[in-house]
Amino acid sequence: xxxxxxxxxxxxxxxxxxxxxxxxxLGTRRPQSTRWRVLVKNVVSTSWRGWxxxxxxxxxxxxTTVGIGVPMYISRDRIFDELVRRGVxxxxxxxxxxxxxxxxxxxxxxxxxxxAAGTVAxxxxxxxxxxxxxxxxxxxxxxxxxVVGSALVVSTAMLAxxxxxxxxxxxxxxxxxxxxxxxxxVPRTALVGLLGSxxxxxxxxxxxxxxxxxxxxxxxxxxxxLLFGGVAExxxxxxxxxxLAALSLPRAVEGFAFGLFQVSSAQVPGFDVTPxxxxxxxxxxxxxxxxxxxxxxxxxxxxxxxxxxG
Amino acid sequence: MPTVVAPxxxxxxxLLQLREVRKSYGSVQALAGVTADVNGQVIGLLGPNGAGKSxxxxxxxxxxxxxGEARVLGLSAQTESFRIRDRVGYMPELDSYLADLTAVExxxxxxxxxxLPRSEAMQRAHxxxxxxxxxxxxYLKVEGYSTGMKQRVKLAQALVHDPExxxxxxxxxxxxxxxxxxxxxxxxxLPHRRGCAIILSTHLLPDVDRICDQVxxxxxxxxxxxxxxxxxxxxxxxxxxxxxxxxxxxxxxEDEFAAALSRAGCAVERKPPRRLVVRLPDxxxxxxxxxxxxxxxxxxxxxxxxQASLEEAxxxxxxxxHA
Numbered sequence: 001x002x003x004x005x006x007x008x009x010x011x012x013x014x015x016x017x018x019x020x021x022x023x024x025x026l027g028t029r030r031p032q033s034t035r036w037r038v039l040v041k042n043v044v045s046t047s048w049r050g051w052x053x054x055x056x057x058x059x060x061x062x063x064t065t066v067g068i069g070v071p072m073y074i075s076r077d078r079i080f081d082e083l084v085r086r087g088v089x090x091x092x093x094x095x096x097x098x099x100x101x102x103x104x105x106x107x108x109x110x111x112x113x114x115x116a117a118g119t120v121a122x123x124x125x126x127x128x129x130x131x132x133x134x135x136x137x138x139x140x141x142x143x144x145x146x147v148v149g150s151a152l153v154v155s156t157a158m159l160a161x162x163x164x165x166x167x168x169x170x171x172x173x174x175x176x177x178x179x180x181x182x183x184x185x186v187p188r189t190a191l192v193g194l195l196g197s198x199x200x201x202x203x204x205x206x207x208x209x210x211x212x213x214x215x216x217x218x219x220x221x222x223x224x225x226l227l228f229g230g231v232a233e234x235x236x237x238x239x240x241x242x243x244l245a246a247l248s249l250p251r252a253v254e255g256f257a258f259g260l261f262q263v264s265s266a267q268v269p270g271f272d273v274t275p276x277x278x279x280x281x282x283x284x285x286x287x288x289x290x291x292x293x294x295x296x297x298x299x300x301x302x303x304x305x306x307x308x309x310g
Numbered sequence: 311m312p313t314v315v316a317p318x319x320x321x322x323x324x325l326l327q328l329r330e331v332r333k334s335y336g337s338v339q340a341l342a343g344v345t346a347d348v349n350g351q352v353i354g355l356l357g358p359n360g361a362g363k364s365x366x367x368x369x370x371x372x373x374x375x376x377x378g379e380a381r382v383l384g385l386s387a388q389t390e391s392f393r394i395r396d397r398v399g400y401m402p403e404l405d406s407y408l409a410d411l412t413a414v415e416x417x418x419x420x421x422x423x424x425x426l427p428r429s430e431a432m433q434r435a436h437x438x439x440x441x442x443x444x445x446x447x448x449y450l451k452v453e454g455y456s457t458g459m460k461q462r463v464k465l466a467q468a469l470v471h472d473p474e475x476x477x478x479x480x481x482x483x484x485x486x487x488x489x490x491x492x493x494x495x496x497x498x499x500l501p502h503r504r505g506c507a508i509i510l511s512t513h514l515l516p517d518v519d520r521i522c523d524q525v526x527x528x529x530x531x532x533x534x535x536x537x538x539x540x541x542x543x544x545x546x547x548x549x550x551x552x553x554x555x556x557x558x559x560x561x562x563x564e565d566e567f568a569a570a571l572s573r574a575g576c577a578v579e580r581k582p583p584r585r586l587v588v589r590l591p592d593x594x595x596x597x598x599x600x601x602x603x604x605x606x607x608x609x610x611x612x613x614x615x616x617q618a619s620l621e622e623a624x625x626x627x628x629x630x631x632h633a
Contacts, residue, residue, distance in 0.1 A: 029425025134400035
């Protein structure tokens, strides 16, 4: 018997070691390239815990969806004077869908603040990078898992509500001729929701990687969204330059939606600083790209910091 | 000196095969051409701060680019690091958990990240936590755990994916004596029960003395010693001197026996009531003890070479490195 074996026998005699029975694992292992999905599942399941983090805002989104759906149904044939498509006024049923992108980003913002904006900081504080990178997890897997997971969480506000409304709008069609054009609203809504969700998630995650203190990173996200966005909108008003408002993340989402739905908002009070589609799209892509770069740099730094202390 | 053994074709590869492994951080050379084959069940990795232990761990897990070749379980750390990490468990020194997760969730997540199907990961998470002694606390969030419980959950998460080799970094750090004892018992039990080898990185020589069968000593980026603890104790001038020193316990007549030994040229140190530490003169061996005992009418009950302590041996190796 080896030295350690002798000790082991003595050890077991000294105090009980509980073993439920051990068997060598002989099954197959999940391919390395799919491990990021485990992280996605973890992000979503962790976010779903407790009322304040996700559930409450999802309920808020559901109420908002119903709140927009009801006037969409009741006033479906009334003309919405303030919104025009190629110079022609449109009906409430068609106008409320792009306009809903003014409301849903609020919930997306709160969801991002409650989940994504502190995620990487919490991992830093808890030493989770050692946990991840001592396993077959690449920085890319980590990033992919966090971005897709957080985007899924944010999409319950940014994508799910508008998508339901777009399907509802299709359902309100009375004739085949009306169904076909309204059907095109569904992929457009999905595209806006998807890009908006990814941009919100990535920017919030990038901020969360700047410090190991979740409160600080969440505060940075809130300040960026409210203060920086507010200043951009204010300047846009003052300089009568709607495109400047694309620096504000929610205005960029709204501008992209209005552009895709080909509606113009010049006469709607408060909607007069909606930026154009190109600049909005560019803004969302640029925010996403910059966010990914920051996240990548910080995660790779954490990986290089590696294991051990001495 | 590192023990380098060329493996034969029939033998399985050594746990660790290191060939001229070099790693520098700027002008600081963390690993200066490390070469060794390391085998064993419980291997102590010793060295002062800055010796290169953590860098060696990083290289072996493929976490940092390096020169030379490091192979773990026969797999290349440079090209097969993910396969290594599937087969190796790592228990970090510092806190390493995920906020908001209970111990069961953390270990299940760890198992899934290591490629196990969810049901298998969950089953093994319960078993690992049960084994680590957290059966009643496994549904509590890890961030609320005491230091001892955190150490246990770190061990469980390192075990959950059924590794063949475990890297344990200071596993008894911050534990009270009883918890430390229990942790060491668990570690000693692992090779026997789960068939996994262990590399224990620690500063605590008593822990190594108690549970390790092999030891690797690092200093200034080099492996200064690799071999069994007995070899470590036997080697070098301290041990050579110690080879002429014996602990003797006699039944009676210690005064006569001590006097006879002194007359024969031995240096005798009395350790009442009936023990003596005897240094033999050069050119003699333990036969002299029996001859003098017979002459003095004393009966030897116990005789063993007076071994250098692990600390002495460790200091000798480090001292040789300085010289």
